[in-house]
Amino acid sequence: MKLVKQTQKGFQYELDREDADSLRFLVKQFPLTAFSPVDVSKTDCGANAVEREKLVNESLRAHRKELKRKARSLMLPEKFRTLDGKQFFRLSLGARETMLQILNDIRVESWRILGEPEEPDVNIFGLSKEKFKYYHFMRLAGYFEYHFLNLEEERG
Amino acid sequence: MVYVTHVFMKIFGWERQKAEKHMMEVHEKGKSVLVREGAEKAEFYVQQLQSYKLQATMEPAE
16 A cells, blocks of 8 residues: 555555455445443433533444445445555545545444453454354554554655 | 545544544544533534544533
8 A cells, every 4th residue: 555646635545455455345344333322420310411412422422423434435336446456546535535434433432342452362263154254344444543543654 | 644644634624633632542542532612512523523433522601
């Protein structure tokens, strides 16, 4: 995976076929789990805090639903262009933020399904076939997340 | 870790150095106090951080 063009509007990446297929496959998995409400405060249990938590969770639920719609449009065939056997993938600045949110959601939810392990403790040979799938998703999402961000940094 | 730094820069508009300082605090201590704001603004930041799947809460000032 290589960043080939960066403008004020967005990015163009060159992916080999394997990476392009993996990215399409991974993003199609989103969301891995149903939305689960978050705690907005650890210490504040007042009436305002309860109402606040409700509002934040409503907003997050709607946001995740919107991410699901965007995940489909990010992976439309026209987003990828093939030239000389290489695949080029374009992302606007906003679309890259969407992509990062989708990838991190997949990574975090996979990690939770695996029992929130410290990474070195994951004995992949001890994982069931089902859990190995989530281990693979977690690693793959981390790989793309890292590259979508680091390639930009490498170019300065 | 580069993801957390990126999200802090994006949401709070911080320079990389400040974002990395807070990211390292999260990495080493498990948490970092990011901003001190009124309830409405704090709620907005919590929602933004959670939308990037970063665990964030808002607590009343001591």
